[in-house]
Amino acid sequence: MTAENPKQDIHEYLAELEDIPGTRVFTAQRARKGYHMNQFCQSLMKEENRQEFRKDERAYMDKWDMTEAQKQALLDRDYNRAIDEGGNVYFLSKLFFTDGKSFLQAVGTMTGMSPEDYQAMMVGGGRSPDGVRSIREGK
Amino acid sequence: MARITAGVATSHVPALGATIDHGKTHEPYWEKIFSGYEWTREWEKGEKPDVVVLVYNDHASAFDMNIIPTFAIGCAERYKSADEGWGPRPVPDVIGHADLAWHIAQSCILDEFDMTIINQMDVDHGLTVPLSMMFGQPEAWPVKVVPLAVNVVTYPPPTGNRCYALGEAIARAVASYPEDLNVQIWGTGGMSHQLQGPRAGLINKAWDTRFLDDLTADPQRLRHIPHIEYLRETGSEGIEMVMWLIMRGALGANVKELHRHYHVPASNTAIGHIVLEPTA
Numbered sequence: 001m002t003a004e005n006p007k008q009d010i011h012e013y014l015a016e017l018e019d020i021p022g023t024r025v026f027t028a029q030r031a032r033k034g035y036h037m038n039q040f041c042q043s044l045m046k047e048e049n050r051q052e053f054r055k056d057e058r059a060y061m062d063k064w065d066m067t068e069a070q071k072q073a074l075l076d077r078d079y080n081r082a083i084d085e086g087g088n089v090y091f092l093s094k095l096f097f098t099d100g101k102s103f104l105q106a107v108g109t110m111t112g113m114s115p116e117d118y119q120a121m122m123v124g125g126g127r128s129p130d131g132v133r134s135i136r137e138g139k
Numbered sequence: 140m141a142r143i144t145a146g147v148a149t150s151h152v153p154a155l156g157a158t159i160d161h162g163k164t165h166e167p168y169w170e171k172i173f174s175g176y177e178w179t180r181e182w183e184k185g186e187k188p189d190v191v192v193l194v195y196n197d198h199a200s201a202f203d204m205n206i207i208p209t210f211a212i213g214c215a216e217r218y219k220s221a222d223e224g225w226g227p228r229p230v231p232d233v234i235g236h237a238d239l240a241w242h243i244a245q246s247c248i249l250d251e252f253d254m255t256i257i258n259q260m261d262v263d264h265g266l267t268v269p270l271s272m273m274f275g276q277p278e279a280w281p282v283k284v285v286p287l288a289v290n291v292v293t294y295p296p297p298t299g300n301r302c303y304a305l306g307e308a309i310a311r312a313v314a315s316y317p318e319d320l321n322v323q324i325w326g327t328g329g330m331s332h333q334l335q336g337p338r339a340g341l342i343n344k345a346w347d348t349r350f351l352d353d354l355t356a357d358p359q360r361l362r363h364i365p366h367i368e369y370l371r372e373t374g375s376e377g378i379e380m381v382m383w384l385i386m387r388g389a390l391g392a393n394v395k396e397l398h399r400h401y402h403v404p405a406s407n408t409a410i411g412h413i414v415l416e417p418t419a
Contacts (some may be wrong), residue, residue, distance in 0.1 A: 005300040005363065016367045017294065022338030023375050027294045035204050042203045045222050080336060089335045089376075090199040090292055097224025102154060104406045107339045118340060122404040123168075126331070126342025133371040 034086020306388020
């Protein structure tokens with residue numbers, strides 16, 4: 001029943017994932033780097049942990065085996081840096097929501113646009129894929 | 140015998156759940172989205188499905204970085220709404236159909252799909268938002284649910300082809316279940332959206348529209364779309380659309396489109412919704 005699907009070479013597959021402008025695909029390499037940071041984020045699904053975190057963010061984060069760069073990115077709410085340190089947006093979203101921020105508000109901070117401009121772009125139909133499909137091919 | 144009578148697909152943006160929970164669906168921004176579901180809400184009242192096999196992805200809620208199942212089937216009696224950081228959504232518990240779920244799990248494993256069986260988990264917006272979109276705010280959900288969670292977070296997710304073939308296997312499993320049940324299969328997530336980095340906010344209406352068209356016109360094309368195309372064309376989170384192919388695979392060779400809705404934006408996302416009926 002299964003239609004033929006040629007198996008992709010894993011090295012080519014992974015190389016292509018790095019060819020998208022402004023995008024970090026959550027590969028094994030990033031998942032390994034960000035393991036403790038993502039587990040920290042997931043701990044914020046419990047109200048008692050959110051309260052403890054809000055009381056002293058640094059002290060709560062020090063309980064987790066994160067690098068200083070990871071902790072600082074989170075303290076700064078610099079989500080592009082957090083993703084560069086191995087964070088994944090769905091894990092980071094537990095921190096967005098702990099802060100009372102929506103996906104729209106938090107995601108917009110990663111674009112360099114003001115919240116108003118980002119919202120206006122979305123209402124206007126979103127960002128076009130033209131020019132941001134491939135770094136290599138510049139299209 | 141049990142039978143799959145329809146397929147439904149919808150985006151599952153968390154803000155849609157919050158909008159319903161806070162009674163804001165009639166605000167102009169949101170009304171443009173919710174009006175496209177009114178047809179389906181009426182249609183569902185007539186269809187009265189017994190069970191929905193609900194294909195969705197967990198968003199780092201039930202599964203953290205310790206366990207990452209590619210295909211996980213919920214075999215529990217009930218599921219609670221997950222606390223995703225702002226407290227659980229105020230929705231009824233989701234009632235499972237453990238007997239059908241175990242039957243699908245066993246059948247699929249013999250059919251060479253190595254399912255992960257889940258007996259306890261909370262369900263996040265990926266599962267509860269589609270229920271809210273179709274059924275509003277009832278005291279209890281009018282259907283039992285077999286949750287089917289697909290990993291689309293940690294790469295690589297399953298291929299579109301594998302998803303489609305799993306849908307075919309689910310259809311065979313349902314068809315061999317002895318009780319007379321009206322079963323729907325829902326595929327959720329998508330459509331184009333990117334929630335990270337300087338490229339966030341990407342939307343590709345032309346690509347999404349062709350995808351919606353080809354669910355009916357050329358599903359064999361869709362099953363062979365490589366991951367990189369979803370990523371380049373529809374944003375990093377557009378990959379969720381592979382889950383629609385499980386739904387489509389379960390409906391057989393030919394389908395009729397009963398209803399479609401497409402709108403940009405809901406939050407960061409293009410909303411897509413379609414209702415399909417298998418035809419001979």
